[in-house]
Amino acid sequence: xxxxxxxxxxxxxxxxxxxxxxxxxxxxxxxxxxxxxxxxxxxxxxxxxxxxxxxxxxxxxxxxxxxxxxxxxxxxxxxxxxxxxxxxxxxxxxxxxxxxxxxxxxxxx
Amino acid sequence: xxxxxxxxxxxxxxxxxxxxxxxxxxxxxxxxxxxxxxxxxxxxxxxxxxxxxxxxxxxxxxxxxxxxxxxxxxxxxxxxxxxxxxxxxxxxxxxxxxxxxxxxxxxxxxxxxxxxxxxxxxxxxxxxxxxxxxxxxxxxxxxxxxxxxxxxxxxxxxxxxxxxxxxxxxxxxxxxxxxxxxxxxxxxxxxxxxxxxxxxxxxxxxxxxxxxxxxxxxxxxxxxxxxxxxxxxxxxxxxxxxxxxxxxxxxxxxxxxxxxxxxxxxxxxxxxxxxxxxxxxxxxxxxxxxxxxxxxxxxxxxxxxxxxxxxxxxxxxxxxxxxxxxxxxxxxxxxxxxxxxxxxxxxxxxxxxxxxxxxxxxxxxxxxxxxxxxxxxxxxxxxxxxxxxxxxxxxxxxxxxxxxxxxxxxxxxxxxxxxxxxxxxxxxxxxxxxxxxxxxxxxxxxxxxxxxxxxxxxxxxxxxxxxxxxxxxxxxxxxxx
Ligand SMILES: Cc1cc2nc3c(=O)[nH]c(=O)nc-3n(C[C@H](O)[C@H](O)[C@H](O)COP(=O)(O)OP(=O)(O)OC[C@H]3O[C@@H](n4cnc5c(N)ncnc54)[C@H](O)[C@@H]3O)c2cc1C
Ligand code: FES
Numbered sequence: 277x278x279x280x281x282x283x284x285x286x287x288x289x290x291x292x293x294x295x296x297x298x299x300x301x302x303x304x305x306x307x308x309x310x311x312x313x314x315x316x317x318x319x320x321x322x323x324x325x326x327x328x329x330x331x332x333x334x335x336x337x338x339x340x341x342x343x344x345x346x347x348x349x350x351x352x353x354x355x356x357x358x359x360x361x362x363x364x365x366x367x368x369x370x371x372x373x374x375x376x377x378x379x380x381x382x383x384x385x
Numbered sequence: 386x387x388x389x390x391x392x393x394x395x396x397x398x399x400x401x402x403x404x405x406x407x408x409x410x411x412x413x414x415x416x417x418x419x420x421x422x423x424x425x426x427x428x429x430x431x432x433x434x435x436x437x438x439x440x441x442x443x444x445x446x447x448x449x450x451x452x453x454x455x456x457x458x459x460x461x462x463x464x465x466x467x468x469x470x471x472x473x474x475x476x477x478x479x480x481x482x483x484x485x486x487x488x489x490x491x492x493x494x495x496x497x498x499x500x501x502x503x504x505x506x507x508x509x510x511x512x513x514x515x516x517x518x519x520x521x522x523x524x525x526x527x528x529x530x531x532x533x534x535x536x537x538x539x540x541x542x543x544x545x546x547x548x549x550x551x552x553x554x555x556x557x558x559x560x561x562x563x564x565x566x567x568x569x570x571x572x573x574x575x576x577x578x579x580x581x582x583x584x585x586x587x588x589x590x591x592x593x594x595x596x597x598x599x600x601x602x603x604x605x606x607x608x609x610x611x612x613x614x615x616x617x618x619x620x621x622x623x624x625x626x627x628x629x630x631x632x633x634x635x636x637x638x639x640x641x642x643x644x645x646x647x648x649x650x651x652x653x654x655x656x657x658x659x660x661x662x663x664x665x666x667x668x669x670x671x672x673x674x675x676x677x678x679x680x681x682x683x684x685x686x687x688x689x690x691x692x693x694x695x696x697x698x699x700x701x702x703x704x705x706x707x708x709x710x711x712x713x714x715x716x717x718x719x720x721x722x723x724x725x726x727x728x729x730x731x732x733x734x735x736x737x738x739x740x741x742x743x744x745x746x747x748x749x750x751x752x753x754x755x756x757x758x759x760x761x762x763x764x765x766x767x768x769x770x771x772x773x774x775x776x777x778x779x780x781x782x783x784x785x786x787x788x789x790x791x792x793x794x795x796x797x798x799x800x801x802x803x804x805x806x807x808x809x810x811x812x813x814x815x816x817x818x819x820x821x822x823x824x825x826x827x828x829x830x831x832x833x834x835x836x837x838x839x840x841x842x843x844x845x846x847x848x849x850x851x852x853x854x855x856x857x858x859x860x861x862x863x864x865x866x
Contacts (some may be wrong), residue, residue, distance in 0.1 A: 288583070290448060292456075312451055317556070340581045341546075342546070342550040363647065
């Protein structure tokens with residue numbers, strides 16, 4: 277357990293390798309996704325912490341609660357707005373775009 | 386609904402199967418999973434619904450199978466307790482005793498002629514699903530309590546449990562240098578996992594003082610396992626060079642576009658920041674949480690009675706058999722008061738015995754009493770002091786969804802006479818957004834001068850436990866009362 281910091285990573289901790297990796301498009305950029313990761317995890321892995329702006333202040337936001345309760349991580353996936361990035365699994369071929377304001381919500385509450 | 390891509394004409398799918406199950410369990414965390422497999426073993430037909438894709442809830446969250454982790458248990462304590470129950474779940478599923486429905490978010494439970502009907506949205510397509518059952522066990526767990534501070538909406542400030550969930554589930558970290566802050570024993574676990582996974586944790590900033598435990602030695606001494614767990618976390622932190630600052634809080638996060646540093650200040654006994662004690666710690670992420678809040682909306686919508694907890698949250702009032710005050714509705718785990726995974730497993734099993742009409746094994750009853758005593762001691766030690774609002778600035782957003790700053794909430798209480806969170810909500814829209822007050826509820830209540838010891842300490846009432854496509858609401862039968 278006394279390995280230097282450089283060797284420590286989530287992957288080193290749990291071992292193994294993803295079954296597949298693929299590219300997810302985010303605002304025109306290609307990001308590497310490992311099969312099974314949520315969209316939020318793919319974005320965090322690429323060092324991206326914000327992928328929407330708020331309705332009032334236009335402030336940047338990303339994942340906060342990580343478990344689907346805060347709705348701060350809303351994102352547009354394949355043209356469908358208001359998806360919780362922390363819950364939605366990333367799939368090969370997905371196109372994710374920054375969501376501005378309401379993303380034209382059809383939310384009932 | 387032009388902007389809804391899902392097909393509004395898709396028929397409602399009923400999954401009640403050939404026979405109405407004896408029991409529907411909502412939540413497949415430690416409590417719900419233990420309850421479902423024990424009830425199935427005792428002969429009940431069970432439907433187990435969970436919003437998540439895999440069983441395990443918050444504690445036993447693990448990498449998705451596609452991530453190919455060889456040692457998922459490296460991120461967990463007590464993995465075997467989960468593995469045996471998951472194996473039992475699969476066996477009961479094959480034998481047709483349990484119908485397991487992952488990715489089913491139950492948004493309401495309604496009485497239905499002596500039985501219950503559960504309404505859920507299923508899968509990414511948000512399909513509407515209904516299910517009937519003779520009795521219901523609510524094991525919906527908890528979410529994190531968040532107390533706002535200036536800068537807490539900056540990207541890079543994330544929930545402590547949220548960071549843990551993202552690490553366990555997606556093998557990712559929010560940053561390289563992560564300050565862990567807030568209050569409660571979860572912080573130690575989170576700091577330990579982040580450090581083990583390669584993050585530098587310059588400090589764990591704990592608002593309470595661990596000496597608060599000293600007055601509660603009896604409960605601690607009855608829980609040697611918990612002490613050992615604490616010691617294990619402590620030594621892991623030491624090994625990774627993590628500093629534990631008690632009686633301190635992050636009073637501001639700094640950065641443009643994302644976190645670059647935090648100010649950490651000393652607190653007095655009431656959690657009021659002491660002037661002149663602030664110092665900056667550079668970091669690129671902050672994992673913050675001030676304990677957990679029982680998730681009760683399904684229960685309170687059914688009218689289940691609640692009680693105030695020692696940590697200032699509201700939990701369900703349950704009897705020795707885990708029954709709520711509403712006949713036919715049981716509950717187990719964090720919904721009955723925050724107490725950890727081991728207690729959740731114990732209560733799930735107890736609930737199953739009572740649901741099956743069997744006497745509870747004495748060892749289970751004793752274990753619950755011991756763990757509840759420990760939970761009570763912990764809850765009291767980490768209850769937020771009233772002075773925490775001293776670190777809010779007038780322009781600090783309290784409600785993240787509706788972007789309502791502290792100043793506007795204070796104005797509502799000072800100038801417009803609001804005395805409770807409900808009135809503040811109506812006047813300011815704080816708590817009316819997407820999350821329905823889950824993130825700002827405790828903070829708004831504190832700013833409105835509500836204390837949980839007050840008689841009016843009722844949990845937030847949310848009509849639905851998650852946003853529901855309007856077309857599903859339209860399908861709901863009229864109020865059966
Ligand atoms: C974000 C987070 C991270 C945590 N991390 C740790 C940790 O690392 N270590 C630790 O000791 N403790 C941790 N905890 C505490 C831990 O959750 C509990 O000790 C334990 O998991 C409680 O078990 P439970 O079964 O009561 O609830 P949970 O494990 O929370 O399970 C509740 C389940 O119910 C489901 N659910 C909720 N509402 C609905 C609904 N309406 N419809 C369908 N399903 C629903 C959820 O998806 C979840 O699977 C964490 C808590 C949170 C909130
Ligand atoms: S991060 Fe809170 S809902 Fe996704």
